[in-house]
Amino acid sequence: MRTVWIILFVAFAGYTALVYTNGDAGRMEPATAQVRAGMDTWQQQNCASCHQLYGLGGYMGPDLTNEYQRAGEERMRAFMRYGSGRMPALELNDAEIDDLIAFLAWVDRTGSSQVSPENVHWSGTYFIKPTTP
Amino acid sequence: MTTATKWHIGFALLLLATALVVGSLAAFAFLLPDGIALIPFRQLRPIHVSAALFWIISGATAGLVHFKRVEFGETRGSMLYTGFLVLWIGTILAVFGFYAVNQYGGREYWEFPPLLAVPLLFAWLLLMADYFRAWLKRTPDPPLYVWMWSTGLLFFLITFIEQNLYQIPWFRDNYLREITVQWKSNGSMVGAWNQMIYGTALYLMVKLSGDEGIARGRKVFIFWFLGLSNLMFNWGHHIYNVPTAGWIRHVAYGISMAEWIFLINIIQGFRAKMTEQRIHRNIITYRFLLASEFWVFLNLILALLMSIPAINRYTHGTHITVAHAMGTTIGINTMILLASIGTMLGMDALPDKERRWIKIGRRITTVSLLVFWFALIAAGLLKGYRSVALGMTDFQAMMQPVNNVLYVFAYAGLGVLLGLGIVVWAYFNRLLQPSS
Numbered sequence: 001m002r003t004v005w006i007i008l009f010v011a012f013a014g015y016t017a018l019v020y021t022n023g024d025a026g027r028m029e030p031a032t033a034q035v036r037a038g039m040d041t042w043q044q045q046n047c048a049s050c051h052q053l054y055g056l057g058g059y060m061g062p063d064l065t066n067e068y069q070r071a072g073e074e075r076m077r078a079f080m081r082y083g084s085g086r087m088p089a090l091e092l093n094d095a096e097i098d099d100l101i102a103f104l105a106w107v108d109r110t111g112s113s114q115v116s117p118e119n120v121h122w123s124g125t126y127f128i129k130p131t132t133p
Numbered sequence: 134m135t136t137a138t139k140w141h142i143g144f145a146l147l148l149l150a151t152a153l154v155v156g157s158l159a160a161f162a163f164l165l166p167d168g169i170a171l172i173p174f175r176q177l178r179p180i181h182v183s184a185a186l187f188w189i190i191s192g193a194t195a196g197l198v199h200f201k202r203v204e205f206g207e208t209r210g211s212m213l214y215t216g217f218l219v220l221w222i223g224t225i226l227a228v229f230g231f232y233a234v235n236q237y238g239g240r241e242y243w244e245f246p247p248l249l250a251v252p253l254l255f256a257w258l259l260l261m262a263d264y265f266r267a268w269l270k271r272t273p274d275p276p277l278y279v280w281m282w283s284t285g286l287l288f289f290l291i292t293f294i295e296q297n298l299y300q301i302p303w304f305r306d307n308y309l310r311e312i313t314v315q316w317k318s319n320g321s322m323v324g325a326w327n328q329m330i331y332g333t334a335l336y337l338m339v340k341l342s343g344d345e346g347i348a349r350g351r352k353v354f355i356f357w358f359l360g361l362s363n364l365m366f367n368w369g370h371h372i373y374n375v376p377t378a379g380w381i382r383h384v385a386y387g388i389s390m391a392e393w394i395f396l397i398n399i400i401q402g403f404r405a406k407m408t409e410q411r412i413h414r415n416i417i418t419y420r421f422l423l424a425s426e427f428w429v430f431l432n433l434i435l436a437l438l439m440s441i442p443a444i445n446r447y448t449h450g451t452h453i454t455v456a457h458a459m460g461t462t463i464g465i466n467t468m469i470l471l472a473s474i475g476t477m478l479g480m481d482a483l484p485d486k487e488r489r490w491i492k493i494g495r496r497i498t499t500v501s502l503l504v505f506w507f508a509l510i511a512a513g514l515l516k517g518y519r520s521v522a523l524g525m526t527d528f529q530a531m532m533q534p535v536n537n538v539l540y541v542f543a544y545a546g547l548g549v550l551l552g553l554g555i556v557v558w559a560y561f562n563r564l565l566q567p568s569s
């Protein structure tokens with residue numbers, strides 16, 4: 001028993017190292033100071049209780065992964081500033097809104113939240129071709 | 134039972150009660166426009182989810198500590214354990230304090246200011262010290278449940294640390310890495326508490342049947358190793374749609390398909406279950422364990438389907454994920470924990486009149502949870518169909534019929550609140566009796 005346990009554990013440790021270093025397939029755009037600030041605001045305001053990024057998060061509002069491309073900056077700013085019937089106005093200041101936009105634009109550039117039908121393989125898995133940078 | 138254990142159980146039950154009440158409020162706050170709900174959804178969701186997760190972890194550790202004391206023949210109280218309890222309960226109360234004043238800062242499921250992870254980590258180390266001190270004196274060839282408890286404790290520590298690695302800029306500055314590591318740790322952490330909880334379930338079955346054999350032998354260990362590989366490598370299904378390296382997807386897909394073996398095994402064991410059921414029909418512990426097995430069966434089918442990327446494409450990001458999350462945490466984890474706490478409290482020694490209430494509570498829960506679960510699945514299917522198949526982009530229009538289905542979910546949730554509420558109430562009564 002002990003031997004199998006140890007083999008599995010070592011495999012886990014190795015896999016973890018591989019995921020940390022190569023899991024992104026070498027595609028990355030480093031965060032700027034503003035992106036980092038936006039990410040902090042995203043967490044402090046708990047936007048994730050209602051919104052998803054890559055389908056992960058709450059369900060009350062829309063997935064915002066590619067909202068920057070789809071809706072555009074002005075529409076996003078309006079929601080963040082005033083809220084809507086469903087989205088609460090969170091009293092964000094101008095700097096916070098700028099940071100959030102920078103963060104969401106950065107997320108948008110990492111890929112698409114919705115996997116397109118061409119990327120679905122007959123075996124059921126995906127082969128996602130990188131779209132952007 | 135020691136006084137410390139009583140506090141531990143009492144606190145865990147209080148968390149379950151909180152999750153139930155706040156969950157019900159959240160379900161309606163989700164459907165009503167903001168401003169009408171007494172407490173806004175943004176606040177209710179983290180309170181609900183944290184209460185639920187802390188209930189599971191607290192309930193799991195309560196059983197583990199108590200039964201390991203029995204198993205390892207400990208009689209004296211332990212300062213390490215008391216230290217764990219004080220830090221653990223104190224920090225969790227602080228978590229809710231921060232939510233109450235709208236202070237967040239963490240990420241999904243752990244939405245509190247991240248500094249609070251430090252005392253939680255220390256508390257966990259104390260708990261592990263208490264456990265492994267006794268474990269070192271164990272018999273040389275421990276039964277499977279001891280392996281499961283130890284593995285669960287260790288992997289909770291590993292995944293909890295991993296969950297907080299994002300404080301290091303190297304992880305955070307690369308979004309793909311950030312999201313991958315976040316869901317790697319979240320996914321494996323569920324596996325870690327399942328090790329602790331299933332370990333307790335196995336322990337209880339051994340004690341009920343008086344047959345040590347179910348926790349020994351080749352077959353049970355092979356199944357356990359399969360489960361352990363799932364804990365380690367299966368988390369990738371959370372992020373199938375994220376453009377990470379392809380092998381992360383293929384490994385997760387491959388490993389999850391091995392779980393069909395579990396399903397086949399359950400179906401094969403069905404006949405034996407029927408005999409067993411006749412023998413233990415009247416035992417509270419057994420009835421909760423049986424309920425959990427029923428939910429393992431249903432949730433496994435759902436999980437297997439969701440783990441196929443081509444299907445996940447429609448279910449990801451919909452309420453099907455919520456059905457999976459609550460179906461497993463309520464149907465499986467909570468049922469086992471209620472079996473475990475019921476045993477610790479000696480509920481089966483009570484007169485029939487009092488035990489009847491638990492039976493009623495359990496039945497109400499099962500029926501309401503079925504409606505609750507299917508309503509979430511229906512809502513998810515509808516959203517998947519409208520957003521992915523029809524490609525609707527107007528969010529409010531797309532969600533309109535989904536929300537109608539979610540009313541069924543919200544009302545069924547009141548049934549779950551009532552059913553589990555009765556059980557929690559009965560347990561509390563027993564806990565407060567001087568003789569317990």
Ligand code: HEM
Pocket residue numbers: 049057058059060152153154156157158159160161163178181182185186188189454455458459462463467543546547549550
């Ligand atoms: C009265 C019964 C309950 C009701 C009405 C309820 C309602 C809810 C609601 C509305 C959400 C948020 C979903 C969303 O964002 O749209 C949620 C999430 C969740 N609940 Fe409950 N809940 C109940 C009981 C429980 C219990 C007893 C547990 C665990 C022991 C639990 C575990 C969870 C978990 C883990 C999530 C996160 C799901 C996810 O992110 O996918 N719930 N619940």
